[in-house]
Amino acid sequence: MNATVQNLDVPAGFRKNAQGHLIPESTIKPIDLTRDALVQELIAAAKASSQQLAEFKARVFGDVAAFVQMSAEEYDAVVGGKKGNVTLVSFDGRYKVNVASADNICFDERLQAAKALIDECIADWSKDSGPEIKVLVQQAFDADKEGNISTGRVLGLRRLDIKDERWQRAMTAIGESVQVIGSKQYVRFYERVGDSGEYAPISLDVAKV
Structure with a gap:
């Protein structure tokens, strides 16, 4: 040593x-x-x-x-610019390189307005709505240990087919509250293995190699 x-x-x-x-x-x-x-x-x-x-x-x-x-x-x-994903494949199709860009987003103060409207809906629906919708909404607005709210869960609420006018206004507020604060580029490498023809990732993560 x-x-x-x-x-x-x-x-x-x-x-x-x-x-x-x-x-x-x-x-x-x-x-x-x-x-x-x-x-x-x-x-x-x-x-x-x-x-x-x-x-x-x-x-x-x-x-x-x-x-x-x-x-x-x-x-x-x-x-x-940096936008757009690029996939390059070797001539024999054995290897693949994928370069992708992903936006980092957060929500501004309009998210609080959306939450207030959603709370009104839940309060009015409390007798008729199942517990699943309440849990789904609560989980969407739960913060992690760093105080961050999952953007994926919040944006996932917009896929619910709910016609209530207040809910629709809440979904509009969520959409308008999204702010792009930067972007990151990712690169992934793949190799075709076995007879299935599927690509397996070539890991550069120490924990996965």
Whole structure:
């Protein structure tokens, strides 16, 4: 194992513990020193791998964008911006690369107006509506530990076929409250495996490889 890199603010012969205290190395158990060296070595390797992935990701987006532009030029077309999904397939059909863009959205204050209208509907329907609709609405507006509301669940309410005029106004408010706050690009790799002809993802997630 590689020796632990000495911090500039830690005197030779000492280690800084998790509480920020300077501890003489001579008083630290060998197993603790070995554990520290292992963690330091693995973290250094993880950081290097993370940097390689970041560079690979940038290369993928750059190469795909350049290819799309080159392909468009054959038809005298101009392609610009980040919108749109692109799927590239190898000549033999064995491999597939998919680059996709997804908007990050949130809701503005009009979502509260929608919630108030929906609450009115639920109160009036309380005797006639089943518990399922109440649970569905409640889950849609439940926040996670970070205080965020699931955009998918809220927007999913718009697919319910409810004719009540207040519900329709609530759905309009939800639609108008959507704000796009940015977008992210994703890249996924696939390989055709077996005799089924289906594509299986080539995972770049450490937990899945």
